[in-house]
Amino acid sequence: MEKFEINILGCGAALPTPKRLSSSQVVNIREKLFMLDCAEGIQMALRKSRIAFPKIQAVFLTHLHGDHVFGLIGMLSTFGLLGRIQDLHIYGPHDLQRLFQPQIDYFCADSPFRIILHEIDTTTAQVIYEDRSVTISTLPLSHRVPCCGYLFCEKPTPRHIRRDMIDYYHIPTSQINNIKAGMDWTTEDGTLIPNDRLTTPPDPVRSYAYCTDTAYRPSLADLLQDVTCLYHEATFTSEHALLAKKTHHSTATQAAQIALASHAHQLILGHFSSRYPSEAPLLQEAQTLFPNTLLAEDGMKLRL
């Protein structure tokens, strides 16, 4: 299977703690790297990780709260000092430009690479990036400021060649790509060999949804049907459901409800309030509803 890997660099909430970084991830799809949020300290976390961070093509910011963006300017500046030349695209809500362009112009004035800011509409679900491997779309969320999640959908891969059959029918190399794409084969004596004798089905298409920060938003599930892996914030336990509502965050139960309604294959909880000495109660709460739940951890690597 082609690579589709989630690297969780930070999964803490607003207050950074020595135990964990605030929200930051890197998604690796077939060696293309995409960053999700950019907390203070991210450049150090990247250096400690084994992520080939010069390959990061784009940064997707969910919203302009400090715990999701304060690492940006330092990371950009360091990329410049390290001699990056590849363009870097940064996607984020309205005000991205106003708040960051002056600092970028000043602190990255000698930068050898271009930094391109894209302000996105967080209120609609739309494709904002596409290449031959992946489609990235926004997922409207409900927070105190404009906020959206991001959905990564892998593009279908070709069918797998059955080498034994190719040899048996003496199919020339020039035809392999057509066969992978689903073409049947006609032998010299005119016999039609259906494609499914020559190939096995392609790998299933995988998807990843990054949903933080948000109040419980049932309609989100409509956009996430059959998602392979759902990262959903679970700032609080149900005990603090009122606080969750007030601060526009979710409880672990609510995250599990979204996973359930989405028919997600797996749920990852993150964005933990630093009030909990252990996240075990969050996990327990979610697993009651949705058993295939994991707690995010800084440094966690997940292969879909």
Add this chain to the structure above:
Amino acid sequence: MEKFEINILGCGAALPTPKRLSSSQVVNIREKLFMLDCAEGIQMALRKSRIAFPKIQAVFLTHLHGDHVFGLIGMLSTFGLLGRIQDLHIYGPHDLQRLFQPQIDYFCADSPFRIILHEIDTTTAQVIYEDRSVTISTLPLSHRVPCCGYLFCEKPTPRHIRRDMIDYYHIPTSQINNIKAGMDWTTEDGTLIPNDRLTTPPDPVRSYAYCTDTAYRPSLADLLQDVTCLYHEATFTSEHALLAKKTHHSTATQAAQIALASHAHQLILGHFSSRYPSEAPLLQEAQTLFPNTLLAEDGMKLRL
């Protein structure tokens, strides 16, 4: 002696490394705390330290290069989340307001404390802060952007009372402050007791100069005469003197020359380029000229 303590939180140069933070210090003068520069990661370093960071009254930025300021907005935001109410004053060169006010207005909108930015003239030596314990002045430096160091001069403390003499002459408590201030005493029979029989001299007045980043600037020594402790950048060894000149930084030898010409009591080298696997050559080089030299270290605490 009253407290006069330097806490070095970071002493690295432009590129942050897992080994050390970029430039950041906290000066504690009689339990008043002043921050010097504010590198990315500072809030985590403050939390790990035993510094009572809510007591930080003011931040003094030498210049607007990322490795000296990228921790500012995160620290301000966290101070707000932690419920700080005391005003915080931030001093820095021209452009401070333009580059930081929009982010402060946005990210610290709900902040329960006031953040007051002061743009200072980095080209003249002038007092910018004064209270009953300390005077803080700017020290013009030579860097690629407007830049100044800061000189902390302790105010003289009163003379020390000789308790035995006070008792012997039955001097009433109401007069103690006058005696400490230098007043003589006349006994009931008209004998004049000179103050130096009643007191011992005050503690010597101490001073601390923070000089980073700067090219070699001989005139700096005129402003630093008899400084107790001089922190001077030493980004490079003399082997890289040309690079130092080109990038407007100093070598360890040049730092020692400033210490020597200033008749400093002690020299601390800092702002080390990450190119050196060990700073021992920098120390050796400076000590040849100025033996009482130390290498700065993250987490170092110096009592003057």
